[in-house]
Amino acid sequence: MTMHLKKADSQMHKAPSQKNKKNTRGSKKTFRKPAGDKHPVIFWCKECNVPLIKAECGSCGGDVLEVKLSGTGDIRFCSPYEREVLGDLLLSEYGCDPIGLHMVLLNKIPGDDKTDEVIVDGLKVGVLLYDMYRMAHRFEPSEIGAQLLHALIDSKTVVLKKAGAHLNGKKVKAGFLESFSVDIKKGDPVIVVSGKLVGSGIALCDSDEMGRTEGPVVRVRKVMGDSMALNAKVSSMDDVVNANLPHLRQIGKNAMNTIKGIANQKEYRNLPVHVSFSGGKDSLVVLDLTLSALKNRDVSAFFLNTGIEFPETVDFVHEYCEKRGIELTEAKAGNAFWDNVESFGPPAKDFRWCCKVCKLAPAGSVIDRCTQDGGVCLTIDGKRRYESFSRANIAASEKNPFVPDQLNIFPIRDWRAIEVWLYIHWRGLEYNPLYDRGFERVGCYLCPAELSAEYERLREIHPDMYERWNDYLLKWARSRGLSDEYVKHGLWRWKELPPKMVILAKELGIDTEQVSVDEDFAIVLTSGFSPCREGGYTVEANVSGVLLSEAAAVMNILGATVFSEDLGMLLVRTGADSVKFFSSGSLKVTAGSEGDARELLKRTAEQLMRVNKCTECGICLKVCPVNAITLGSEKGKLYISDECIRCGRCTEACVVLKYSDRLLSDVLDLSSKATRSSFE
Known part of the structure; x- marks a missing residue:
């Protein structure tokens, strides 16, 4: 396709022209960003039709445009797979691919999953995204992309009866329609035409309902009157590198x-x-x-x-x-x-x-x-x-x-x-x-940082690897009363769902409440925080999953310990406060104030959980300044000796304790009204 760039994108600013300046030795061409402009940008050479990192083309020194970018501006070249996806979407939805052989750049922007601005010839032609509702890719043309498509096709198009200067962001009712194509489905991105204005919108109903409904049928995103077209020159990667x-x-x-x-x-x-x-x-x-x-x-x-x-x-x-x-x-x-x-x-x-x-x-x-x-x-x-x-x-x-x-x-x-x-x-x-x-990152194949779009590629490329992980996730979710849809839509990737995922789950009707699961490690509070006769406050609990000897091996980190295997008791003193742990699993924490008792219980629970879930990774050994820690010895899987100076470095480094707030929420039984407020 041979189209000429007629007018710069309204989101682009022309850099100072160097056309009439002589390139004398020692001269230096500069580009000054507008004061206060903090938007990330990329530049574009109009003559060579290539993206530029700096506002000067190393090949021709000609006119340069500035393209403002959304998000962080961590822009990249479109991969062969992403280009194939984009082309297939354009052909299936609109019957044409106006981009042709032109170089495509993708700029990551916020979204539910993989979401990128599509930039061609310095023009933002739309957004390529992975739809978490449909679990499929979708392309949403911008007003510029709509113009490029409208020059070639009449599908997915809504024509309004009269032009309006204030259409942007407005919902349009059926009575204002002059015509529309019959291939429109509710939720489809559509081309909006109003006189000489052309832009993009979203269909609010199917095309067979547009002539019957009394409500709004399309929401206009943005329309513009300037005619936009692609550059006649198709650049190569070598052209981009040289520039x-x-x-x-x-x-x-x-x-x-x-x-x-x-x-x-x-x-x-x-x-x-x-x-x-x-x-x-x-x-x-x-x-x-x-x-x-x-x-x-x-x-x-x-x-x-x-x-x-x-x-x-x-x-x-x-x-x-x-x-x-x-x-x-x-x-x-x-x-x-x-x-x-x-x-x-x-x-x-x-x-x-x-x-x-x-x-x-x-x-x-x-x-x-x-x-x-x-x-x-x-x-x-x-x-x-x-x-x-x-x-x-x-x-x-x-x-x-x-x-x-x-x-x-x-x-x-x-x-x-x-x-x-x-x-x-x-x-x-x-x-x-x-x-x-199709992978933007190439780390661990089951990393929670992977996007759902990339998990779909994993399923296609390595079905055995995908099935092993997916089977585990389904088993894990079902054991907690969660549906298979919870896994399908990637909600397992958060311990605490962010607002956008909460909205997604609600709209899809996915229950996100987990039932309690019996774990090998648990702490059930058996009393609330109450004053002691001897002074201070006390709280009692029952611990499962940790032997008394295992607890004795690590409690030096809290304070001086006395362990009697015959009596079946471990006593830990930290100043005037104390922790008593019995072979039956009973735990009693006493401190001078209710706040201190809460804090000491939390610290005790962390160390008990650390014993139970220790992976023997050895990270704590490396950060201990006095070599007070041993692993896998006759003294137990994890042992902290009397040499411990209680600096807390091993606690900060421990993989278990890094996420203790989230892990403890899984094992602490907060059903007792008397204890619920203490941990919320």
Whole structure:
């Protein structure tokens, strides 16, 4: 299709023209963003028809447009699979694909699941999303996309009787319709035409009802009168790389300087360097940068195999390093995930116990070997601040709080996804084939951070892996009185559902209330908080799932302990407060005030749960400053000696206690009215 760009998108601003300026030596073209404009942006060269990271085309130096982006602006190139999905939707819904061979960019924006702005030739033509109600992809054209489609087809179209200047956001009744196509279903995105105005809307009923109903039949999103068209030039990836080459060289140089600036410091210059190579795009770029920056250093790749990786990822990591003669160290978590999932339940976005069990524990064992002669383990990591809010403030380097002997360096922390991909294409790097098959991320295949759209791809590509995980989820949900729809719509991915998922569940009629489940570990309160005759407050409970000897092995962390196996009693004193635990499972907590009693009960419950659910991952061993912890000895699975200084570091690092608030809510019986208020 050969259309010319007639007018810039209203969401685009023209950068200062360089056409009449001479390119003299030492001159520098600059672009100034409007004061107070904090929107992320990308630029577009009109002449070359390519996206630009900076407001200057490295190929022609011509006119540049600014495109404001929604969300964080972590824009990327559309993958072959995503392009296929988009094309199929356009053909099935509208009977044509006006985008043709033009390059497509996707910009992640907020949504229920996978949701991306679709940008073509610098124009926002619509949104490609995964519909959590239909569990299928959908394309919603913008007013610009509607214009491109309207120039070619008359399907999915509603024509209004007269033009109106204030249609945007309005609902239109049947009486205002002049005509409409017969292929419209309720909820469909539609093209809205009103005189010379063309835009997008949503159908509020089927086409066979539009002539009969008295209520509104379509909601107009936005219409516009300017005629929009695509650029006649179809650019290639080589064109994009060449236009951005000056910027790529600069950010590559900056990243290598970050690596060299830290790795060559006097205290680190003689240490081996490991690149954390996950098989993903970011770690691939960091590996290439590190090998270029530290040509005379001992650089190896470190792959943490969680045991729940995609087979494509495992193969890619090994093959990539083998082809290039890169030393590869692989730490394997083995069956750690499946060994612990029955105890913890499925991981969730707000309950990622799997990361510590499957990542930190095996990583720590490798780092121990690297630092056995003292010093630290230098690790170059590909984390970027655009990936998530939790990574927004990444420093150039930082110590791992759970693995103190590891120093992480983050050379591409400020890069956006498009810069990562441009670097990969510039350097001609092979990358994980999963990116071309519809996966935006290539981590663990059952990660709760996976989108439902990606789980659907897992089902198609690896049905056996999908079935094993889905069968577990269905069994887990049914045991808690939850429906299969709860699993189907991905609600298991949160311990506490966010508002958008609560709305989704309500509209789909999915019950989200779980029935209580008998666990091997439980604490049932048998009395409320009440004053003692001797002073202070006391509360009593019954504990199951923890032996007295197991409790005695860890309670040094709370205070001085006295354990009498003959009497079947454990006494813990923390100042003037005390905890008594009996072989029968009875627990009594006494403190000076009701608030102190509540806090001491909570701390006691945490440590008892820690004993019951300990995975022996070894993270607590590494953070203990006095070596007071042992695992798997004759003293028990977890043992804290009298050397404990009660600093609390092992509590902060423990995977169980990191999510104690969520886990305790599953095991504490709050049915007693007297005790309910104490934990709410």
